[in-house]
Amino acid sequence: MRRQFALGFTLVMVALLAVLVVPRRGIVRHSLPERLSDSEFWSLVTEFSEPGGYFRSDNFVSNESAFQRVIPALKKQIKPGGVYLGVGPEQNFTYATALGPKLAFIIDIRRQNMLLHLMYKALFELSSNRTEFLSRLFARSAPTLKTLTTEQLFEEFGRAPSDPDLARDNLDAILRQLREYHHFDLSQEDSKTIEFVYNAFVSGGPEIRYSFPNQYAWRRFPSYSELMLETDGTVESGGENRSYVATEENFQTIKRMESENRIIPIVGDFAGDKALRSISAYVREHDSTVSTFYTSNVEFYLFQTDDWRKFFNTVSNLPANRESVIIRSYFNNYGQQFPNPPGWLYQPQSYTLLDSMPALVAAFVGGRIHSYFDVIRRSTP
Secondary structure, X not given: OHHHHHHHHHHHHHHXXXXXXXXXXXXXXXXXXXXXOHHHXXXXXXXXXXXXXXXXXXXXXXXXXXXXXXXXXXXXXXXXOOEEEXXXXXXXXXXXXXXXXXXXXXXXXXXXXXXXHXXXXXXXXXXXXXXXXXXXXXXXXXXXXOOOOHHHHHHHXXXXXXXXXXXXXXXXXXXXXHHHHOOOOOOHHHHHHHHHHHHHHHHHHHHOEOOOOOOOOOOOOOEXXXXXXXOOOEOOOOOOOOOOOOOHHHHHHHHHHHHOOOEEEEEOOOOOOOHHHHHHHHHHHOOOOEEEEEEEOHHHHHOOOOHHXXXXXXXXXXXXOOOOEEEEEEEHHHOOOOOOOOOEOOOOOEEEEEEEHHXXXXXXXXXXXXXXXXXXXXXXX
16 A cells, blocks of 8 residues: 555656646747748748838948958857848858858848848759859859859959840749749739849849949949959958858858758848847747847948937847857948058958957946947957
């Protein structure tokens, strides 16, 4: 009898412990997915996005020639496998190639930027190599020679005229890939915007610039080809080109991420209430951290109103660790010149700067951030 009682008591305790140690459904943690299904990808795009906003430029390509300069330092600090946040067009591919995040979220106030990234997604998936990708992007016949350097590749595409028939076929393939293969619910207006963006690349070719089609005489922005041929600019590395089309390996890295739905474009305002906060919650729920946040020069615009406070409040709640980094851009025309750091081969038009995310948050919470230049002065090239 005593043995039966002991056995019954033991079974009750085991059952009770099982109830206590099984986590409740609301607090289950899952690691970041190795890949997202099409429905999961599209749900994140649509559910995390905010209504589109205005920016003064189409921003088809980056206007930051020095964005590779920080990659050597980043690679020493950032461990692969975290979450990358960024803004704007193609420079995010180069950062993702170098840093190896598990997921990358691209947040931009313009819906057109989200659609530009969907265009890129389709082109990566449809292209077997970087030459074919560039041929599709600019609707120009691919060079017949198979062993070309990156410089020679852009020389060939720079000389080739655009092909209207190829452009039409490529656009049809892009839209089919997005609507029929992935079943993304694009509106008619979305499709027209993708057509507008793609035609800009066909028209501009490798010389397309940030300001396309207006080429401001007073300021020369770098072309797509110039950006792709940029280097990290340091004597230590001999000026290594780290762009996402610099090597076939780099291209295949982004192609794989796109094919696995791991580059997720979101429509969002950095000072908004939804996009960044939704991403933050998602990263936290998946027991991960934001390793890198590339903000470009968005903070310059946020400091023109009180929106910078909203943004830094959101940054304060991002799941980060001691190594997490902010990447920001600074243009010398803002009124404060930066000296060229030791070891740089030449002085760029803009600077790319690094800032510790935890230290930035501490400075904000401690009341030591009051102006845009407070943020810039605490950053390092």
